[in-house]
Amino acid sequence: QKEVEQDPGPLSVPEGAIVSLNCTYSNSAFQYFMWYRQYSRKGPELLMYTYSSGNKEDGRFTAQVDKSSKYISLFIRDSQPSDSATYLCAPTPTGANNLFFGTGTRLTVIP
């Protein structure tokens, strides 16, 4: 079993839709939960991260972590065509030297 599981999609939604992207994980030691966005032919860019459980909001993006169920979510409100990208979850324990990436979910927002 992989430490981080992520549905690869692809996911297509109309502009303005609310998007929900999810990951599950198995390692109870994970404390930091990152979301990266990767546009085609580009490197991943850090979108946002949360520490431990709870929610964090940044503009149209909300990251949510439920440690009891080992479930990570990223919500995008009022999705835009510019949000079309691959989204990667990447949890990690405190003090770790690497990130444990999911395989990414490819999102397309249709105008």
Place this chain on the structure above:
Amino acid sequence: EAQVTQNPRYLITVTGKKLTVTCSQNMNHEYMSWYRQDPGLGLRQIYYSMNVEVTDKGDVPEGYKVSRKEKRNFPLILESPSPNQTSLYFCARSPAGQTYEQYFGPGTRLTVT
């Protein structure tokens, strides 16, 4: 502007011909890392460096070497490339103590025939 630069961006080579992919950062960050990205497998760490002259293996180090002689540079060396090293490679940087917050370069697409 904070940057991670990689060179070359694209490379096609033949089996066994030694190559080096350079990585350079301008933020004076202590931590640097190399990942490879393959379809269905995601990003996997090859090597990382916590500081000058301090390097360690990641999850998939076989067939790769690195060096960290100065803080800004972290080259990835393939002494004898093989076709299974055909992949998309990313270098990343991070400030000390914040390795959860990594910033990636633009990637190097390597094809080994």
